[in-house]
């Protein structure tokens with residue numbers, strides 16, 4: 001198992017670099033960029049959320065709530081009054097820190113269930129739903145938000161997987177089995193429930209085809225190539 005700091009740093013680095021690349025293509029705006037980094041980082045901490053009694057997790061969740069609230073304020077910064085923004089900040093923080101955290105920790109006592117790929121896919125997809133249907137964010141941004149949350153969680157699971165193999169390539173006894181979990185027989189009813197829920201979410205998801213078309217459009221990526229190197233270096237290469 002990788003420790004809390006490793007998870008925090010790696011998730012932040014990976015989502016920071018990825019979000020910056022996407023931002024440079026122009027597919028997401030300023031607040032979208034911040035929210036992607038925040039979600040990717042939060043995703044990197046989520047799988048260990050069931051160990052809710054450990055201080056680092058609480059600290060991490062505080063931080064994630066803070067970033068989430070900040071993301072909300074950034075998103076509506078020009079549409080709302082100062083007072084409304086302050087209320088939004090508090091409400092966003094309170095919602096994440098107390099409601100979401102509470103639901104996660106009470107609902108999932110089974111470590112095997114929350115520390116799994118399908119659970120994280122549900123969270124990611126769930127966030128895309130909220131972003132698109134509730135917050136009315138653009139389709140592309142909404143899909144990126146969900147993917148960043150899920151991607152961060154995958155980074156977490158991969159790290160645990162890496163750390164469960166010691167230097168000589170032998171598996172440590174404690175983490176027998178895989179960290180990158182899709183199914184576990186002892187929790188089969190939980191997994192059945194998870195996959196059923198996931199199927200429903202996939203079926204009613206915001207249009208993924210349209211998102212793919214937007215992302216595979218060569219124009220934004222051409223822009224990225226133009227912006228890749230500092231202007232001075234480009235002059236030298238000419």
Ligand SMILES: [Zn+2]
Pocket residue numbers: 001047048115156160
């Ligand atoms: Zn873990």
